[in-house]
Amino acid sequence: MRNGLLYEWAQAQLTRELFPDCPVKYMPPTRHMDGNLFRTHACDTLFNLVTIATGQGVQTIGVPTEGIFTPHIHDRVLGLQNVEYVFNAARDLGEEIEFKRGGIIQTRAQEVLAGAHELLERIAQTGLFKAIEDATFGDVSRKLDDGRGIEGIVSTDPGYFNPVVEVMREASYA
């Protein structure tokens, strides 16, 4: 996609600026990867560049075979070497950059932000589960009361008690 890198950069930078105190998790676009592991490796190089330049907090490292299968030992090392190389070579690039006013990157960031805001307002009207059913996210629809694994969901009696769940509940509010 023409200027795909600029759009990725815009979104990564936007996310970083919107959540300055969060170690935002940044993930490679595995969904668009396939068996061409050499292309994947090249894409991951640019992904690493965006990661270091926009100061992402946590990164899921891309590996050449991420579009094929669980990585082999050498795929993991190749992925790590790519990260080390790019992070070192472009270490302070992010500090050097000022984005052109009204340019492609700024415009894209503003469009994404406005779109997200509009979407949230819509979801506030219909509710999150309805939004999921309407295939709002990733063009995939999932029903609230049906689907794979439905047989494993049971309703519990008022007297139901699971000690493990209680411990987990406490832990999450700690």
Added chain:
Amino acid sequence: MPREVDLSSVRPYADHLGDGLVQLSFTLPVPYSLAARKAALELAGKMGFQEPEVVHYEQLTEGYTYFVMYGQCMQSIDFTALQGEGFDIEYMTEDEIERFAEQRVGRRIVVVGASTGSDTHSVGIDAMLNLKGYHGHHGLEGYRSFETYNLGSQVPNSVLVAKAIEVGADAILVSQTVTQQNLHVQNLTELVEIVEAEGRRREMILACGGPRVSNELAKELGYDAGFSKGTYPHHLATFIVRELAARVAASG
């Protein structure tokens, strides 16, 4: 002036016809050393490569060495003997399929699929239909042009057909893996009979797939196409959009 390819004896091509050069890489669980390098060369030789070369090797971690190599493959393939296999259509990419469907069909294509009868194997139909797909290729669920219904496994033929009618399916996909006592043949045949009894055969595209299904068998049983091992979702999608576009054009 370049030589012509001898299709009866095809070897890998890197730089000039007949060079047979192959690039390969692999890890050996041995410490990084000259001995490791020798091991890789010997192994490549045993694989049948002539004049193997290690162009790069490195330690991945203690006890594991990674090699990038080249070697000449001395084997060849008679390509002329293979040309009758499977389909003769040019497969399209996901993007091409989406565009083709938009231009030539103009609406969402409804597809219903399942592993039928007593067959519990759903890996195949899931690979074709579910978003996750196979080897990085999305299933039909991931295409804008398709509306998919994966009913899973052990679905009676009658239920599959009923669902297809209910959602106005353009295509029914049947997955059959079990072939004991030709169970798959009986089961596949029954589906065609049910569709015909419902008077829907002409409007629906019927396709079946499985490790022991072939296009020839499928056609014999009354299907429009049969798919076997090595089929990816975009192969199936290419077939469906082309077939549907042809039908739309014929009736329009």
